[in-house]
Amino acid sequence: MNTFELNILASDKPFFKGPCESLIVPSLDGKYGILPHHSNMIIAVVPGKLVYVPLGQPKQEVAVSHGLAKVENNEVLVLVDSVERVEDIDAQRAIQAIKAAREALMQKRSIREYRIAQDQLDRAMNRLRLKGKTDFLKDRDKE
């Protein structure tokens, strides 16, 4: 079986290390799939769903935030702000974060504060989406 070595590092801890069969990272231009023997490259990662298949195991889906992924000689290194397993996501907290971020976006503040709030909103929405609790997001669209 063809595999590559995957190493995922979060800001607070090394998250995963081991042989993998495939990997999909969320990038600026959309989802980017990586299979064994991919050509060398570096890619910017944006908040979204990262999917990887460890050798001989079912596929894993995790929520990631900003970062980057590096492919070098069949070794993939993923560096991201945060990595969370779906079961570790606190939906209630994400909903709170969305509300707070939307509140912050409504107020007229500096561009920097706007960007920070936007980032927070992105991250929280991403968590909620992975959790499969899109009802909350839909409800708001109806309003």
Next chain:
Amino acid sequence: MSSLRDIKQRIKNVKSTEQIIKAMDLVASTKLQRVRAQLEGARPIYYELKRITEEVGSLQSAQSHVFFRDQEVKNTLYIIITSDRGLSGSYNANITAKALEHMNQGKNEMLFIIGAKGYEFFKKKNKNIIRTVVDVADAQVYYGAERVAHWVIDHYLSGKVQEVFLAYTRFKTVLNHEPLVERLLPLEKNTVSLPSGYGRKYEPDIHAFIDQLVPLYLHMNLFRAFSESHTSEQAARMVNMDAAGKNATEIIEDLTHLYNRRRQAMITQELSEIVGSTNILNIR
């Protein structure tokens, strides 16, 4: 000459101080373990990001990017990480002295101080302090570092500063920590020589990639520097409290000896007085 009662009082005082010292020692060592774990978690991603940033900086096509380009320096920003509390030996003195030594090059300095001790120090030196952060809760360090990174990038991009330095204390071992001043921006160029035929592709393109990379790199760098400093602070405090505890034990021992000797001398004196007076009585 101090009386017996005075000595007793002093022993009591030193003993209660010793209790406090021991408690602080304990607190510092548990805190040390926690922040050390945090530091060990932050280091791997930092080193990888640093390597990638260095590689990018060695590419010809990246050097025109604003984060790498050298500019004429009018204002220099210093970010100095100190502690909020004292009783950590020479920890604060070392880092402030190192930062001060690095300054004074005729450039216009702006200071961003983290920690109350550094603020007091540089205020006395009449430095231009533009921002201070004190009393950072441990839990907020991570997002705090992100905010600081955004703030620094804003200042840099708006042209308020042309150079950014970071002063922190690197944690090597419990007994060995080193104050350091490093340049954050502009990023270092040509630090590594790329192997020939270096054909790595950057997605989406090199400039957009740098725009993504640099905030993350600065954030992680600051977060790691906070952690390094914090760990060093707790280690310094623990070592100092350990030494202070030993000193206190020594003082107590000395004082107890003194007390016992004094008491013995008094008893001997009283005895000889009694014997002397009985002798006089017996002669009569």
